[in-house]
Amino acid sequence: MNKRAIDIWVGFFVAIGVAALFFLALKVGNLLNFKEERNGYELMIKFDNIGNLKPRAPVKSAGVVVGRVEKIRLDPQTYQASVRIHLENQYQFPRDTIATIFTSGLLGEQFVGLEAGGDTEMLKDEQEIKKAQSAIQIEKLISQFMFNQAQSGATASASNSGNASPSAGVKP
Amino acid sequence: MSAILGWFAGIGERTRGAIARLGFASRFFVAVVKASGSTFTRPRLLIRELYHAGVLSLVIVLMSGLFVGMVLALQGYETLVRFGATEAMGVLVALSLVRELGPVVAGLLFASRAGSAITAEIGLMKTTEQLAAMEVMAVNPIARVVAPRFWAGVISLPFLAALFSTLGIYGGYLVAVKLIGIDGGAFWGQMQAAVDWRYDVMNGVIKSVVFAFAVSLIAVLEGYDATPTAEGVSAATTRTVVTSALAILAIDFVLTVFMFRGSVNG
Numbered sequence: 001m002n003k004r005a006i007d008i009w010v011g012f013f014v015a016i017g018v019a020a021l022f023f024l025a026l027k028v029g030n031l032l033n034f035k036e037e038r039n040g041y042e043l044m045i046k047f048d049n050i051g052n053l054k055p056r057a058p059v060k061s062a063g064v065v066v067g068r069v070e071k072i073r074l075d076p077q078t079y080q081a082s083v084r085i086h087l088e089n090q091y092q093f094p095r096d097t098i099a100t101i102f103t104s105g106l107l108g109e110q111f112v113g114l115e116a117g118g119d120t121e122m123l124k125d126e127q128e129i130k131k132a133q134s135a136i137q138i139e140k141l142i143s144q145f146m147f148n149q150a151q152s153g154a155t156a157s158a159s160n161s162g163n164a165s166p167s168a169g170v171k172p
Numbered sequence: 173m174s175a176i177l178g179w180f181a182g183i184g185e186r187t188r189g190a191i192a193r194l195g196f197a198s199r200f201f202v203a204v205v206k207a208s209g210s211t212f213t214r215p216r217l218l219i220r221e222l223y224h225a226g227v228l229s230l231v232i233v234l235m236s237g238l239f240v241g242m243v244l245a246l247q248g249y250e251t252l253v254r255f256g257a258t259e260a261m262g263v264l265v266a267l268s269l270v271r272e273l274g275p276v277v278a279g280l281l282f283a284s285r286a287g288s289a290i291t292a293e294i295g296l297m298k299t300t301e302q303l304a305a306m307e308v309m310a311v312n313p314i315a316r317v318v319a320p321r322f323w324a325g326v327i328s329l330p331f332l333a334a335l336f337s338t339l340g341i342y343g344g345y346l347v348a349v350k351l352i353g354i355d356g357g358a359f360w361g362q363m364q365a366a367v368d369w370r371y372d373v374m375n376g377v378i379k380s381v382v383f384a385f386a387v388s389l390i391a392v393l394e395g396y397d398a399t400p401t402a403e404g405v406s407a408a409t410t411r412t413v414v415t416s417a418l419a420i421l422a423i424d425f426v427l428t429v430f431m432f433r434g435s436v437n438g
Contacts, residue, residue: 006220017331
């Protein structure tokens, strides 16, 4: 094979290789969104329980992704989970915003939901969202449900036996 | 008593051999890097090797990528459909390919397709005393023969791995969206939401660069160090493929532990 053909093939190879890298970065990795995210600001939230929230989980407001969870650690003084979130600059939230941990679907990923309040002052970089609602733990829900069920079952059986005893007395 | 001593002596000998081999490999690596100047000032040789290592590996890597992506989507569907989470198909395919399968499988294919060829070529050059002849003519065989092949491998593999991932994602898209009928918007949208370019894509690229150095060094080293007989060259070629495969998998484990441990612990 002559030199020119080899040059053409190698040039073609390198070009599609670079194109593939760009495809991975832009189309798959969404590099453009990432850049927007970088010039944002960070807020702190303290939750009693974060459930399965993980770093890089989305932060949503009204269902729209407005930022990402940056870092999660345990506050050694209060034994609360201190979650650091990164928000895009174009989204500003009032100071009485409520942060809640939601689950998308029954078994889906967990995310932080922000509900804007009515305060006129906006949250600034490194400030804390004071109102936070912990993740719903499915185990707690189930145990609560079972407990209620058992309780109502017990009262029902007690009233049943109360009703049943006279009839039992009638029976031979 | 002497049997036990002999057993220990065996272990010691093997350890010494392994360390000596590692030392030889690192000295050889330094020698190759030192002799690489002419590879980049006169890129004619490098381009010829890029053609042999990169362009000729294209077909196998692209076809494998396409099929791996398609199989990934088919198998992923089986699991995801049970949880009603078929929209996460894009995430599954993209993350598996970009983080692991792209660099690893492309590296294994590259080791068997191009690495073995490099070893056989250099080994045969040594057997037919071409390398010795070059030295007689005051041509450094490491600069003339080894360095271009080494750098061609280092440059080719990251591109091949990226192409593998790209074709794999396209194959996954074909099966998931065109064949199974998952919503195309959800496929790309969830993928873009979940794949971080720095965390996932760049770490995958870093992996493929590390594999490229490892496989290329093993290939040229085994060829240069081959016993100059027909059997020696054949044994060296086999060693290249086996050592490269083991090196890729072992390095991949170590790199994965360091790169992606954070996401597991939360």
